[in-house]
Amino acid sequence: MVLFLGTIRPSPLSNFARYRRQVSLKSSTIAVLSTGFPPLRRILQASLHSNSASEDAGLQLPADQSEIIFMGTGTSEGIPRVSCLTNPLKTCPVCSKAVEPGNKNRRLNTSILIRYPRASGRCNILIDAGKFFYQSALRWFPAFGIRNIDAVIITHSHADAIGGLDDLRDWTNNVQPCIPIYVAPRDFEVMKKTHYYLVDTSVIIPGAAVSELQFNIIHEEPPFVVHDLKFTPLPVWHGRGYRSLGFRFGNICYISDVSEIPEETYPLLKDCEILILDALRPDRSSSTHFGLPRALDEVRKIQPKRTLFTGMMHLMDHEKVNDYLSKRMEAEGLDVQLSYDGLRIPVVL
Ligand SMILES: [Zn+2]
Numbered sequence: 155m156v157l158f159l160g161t162i163r164p165s166p167l168s169n170f171a172r173y174r175r176q177v178s179l180k181s182s183t184i185a186v187l188s189t190g191f192p193p194l195r196r197i198l199q200a201s202l203h204s205n206s207a208s209e210d211a212g213l214q215l216p217a218d219q220s221e222i223i224f225m226g227t228g229t230s231e232g233i234p235r236v237s238c239l240t241n242p243l244k245t246c247p248v249c250s251k252a253v254e255p256g257n258k259n260r261r262l263n264t265s266i267l268i269r270y271p272r273a274s275g276r277c278n279i280l281i282d283a284g285k286f287f288y289q290s291a292l293r294w295f296p297a298f299g300i301r302n303i304d305a306v307i308i309t310h311s312h313a314d315a316i317g318g319l320d321d322l323r324d325w326t327n328n329v330q331p332c333i334p335i336y337v338a339p340r341d342f343e344v345m346k347k348t349h350y351y352l353v354d355t356s357v358i359i360p361g362a363a364v365s366e367l368q369f370n371i372i373h374e375e376p377p378f379v380v381h382d383l384k385f386t387p388l389p390v391w392h393g394r395g396y397r398s399l400g401f402r403f404g405n406i407c408y409i410s411d412v413s414e415i416p417e418e419t420y421p422l423l424k425d426c427e428i429l430i431l432d433a434l435r436p437d438r439s440s441s442t443h444f445g446l447p448r449a450l451d452e453v454r455k456i457q458p459k460r461t462l463f464t465g466m467m468h469l470m471d472h473e474k475v476n477d478y479l480s481k482r483m484e485a486e487g488l489d490v491q492l493s494y495d496g497l498r499i500p501v502v503l
């Protein structure tokens with residue numbers, strides 16, 4: 155791993171006061187947790203079957219429990235699509251439902267936050283910060299009591315994965331001195347163009363308060379360690395001739411943007427407990443993403459214990475597709491469901 159540090163400017167906020175606000179706890183939640191921690195599986199099932207995307211918010215897990223929070227589970231343009239809401243000729247069933255507050259069809263750019271305990275407190279690692287990062291953070295950071303961003307790991311350099319790098323300024327100006335970014339060389343080359351002023355801070359006007367990012371170059375191998383957690387890159391194709399990275403951490407595999415898994419990546423997916431996998435549309439794959447039939451075939455091949463699909467477009471109706479997937483469970487024992495924005499799952503890392 156190569157460390158690249160943009161020109162460092164002295165930060166007036168490097169000795170900021172630590173944020174101490176605690177999230178209010180629901181009394182019913184405290185009662186459950188103080189009388190013994192229910193099995194993780196039961197919590198996950200309760201989340202998956204809740205009616206509203208906001209129901210998990212405010213629920214506090216024990217401080218030593220690791221978890222994944224889905225910051226976004228949708229495509230680049232977001233769901234609902236504005237074009238569907240303004241179409242005078244046709245009503246889009248999914249986008250019109252997605253307008254309702256708390257509806258699970260409401261999806262922003264695909265991203266997860268991994269939280270796990272460390273001696274110095276909870277560590278928050280974000281995978282991707284896309285165009286809608288601000289809206290995702292606005293919705294879920296206060297709700298789940300998330301303050302710091304301890305690192306951002308980048309899957310690839312499309313706008314829905316890196317478009318939010320500029321918004322990290324709110325953290326590096328007001329919460330913490332800087333944020334380490336982990337990025338592959340090809341994607342770093344893209345950032346040099348799309349976010350040139352964040353890579354080379356010598357070009358900005360003195361006093362301008364842009365994100366303070368520290369770039370760490372990662373490669374397809376070997377694995378790398380971020381704040382004591384090992385990440386194994388899972389190289390995949392995301393369209394012809396274009397690579398994206400999935401990541402394995404613990405026994406969890408996250409592959410958000412994929413059209414083909416190369417043979418050499420399959421061994422890295424062995425004994426996977428939770429697979430989080432791209433499934434764009436219900437009927438077929440696109441040139442850059444798995445569709446539902448292909449994603450299910452991959453689940454049969456990889457054989458994870460549990461799978462959550464992500465990256466869904468507006469043709470994927472949360473309830474309808476999940477009903478279909480529940481039948482796959484009955485018919486062939488596949489434990490597969492759609493994720494949704496704000497879904498939080500306890501994990502073992
Ligand atoms: Zn639509």
Ligand SMILES: [Zn+2]
Pocket residue numbers: 310312392411
């Ligand atoms: Zn992409």
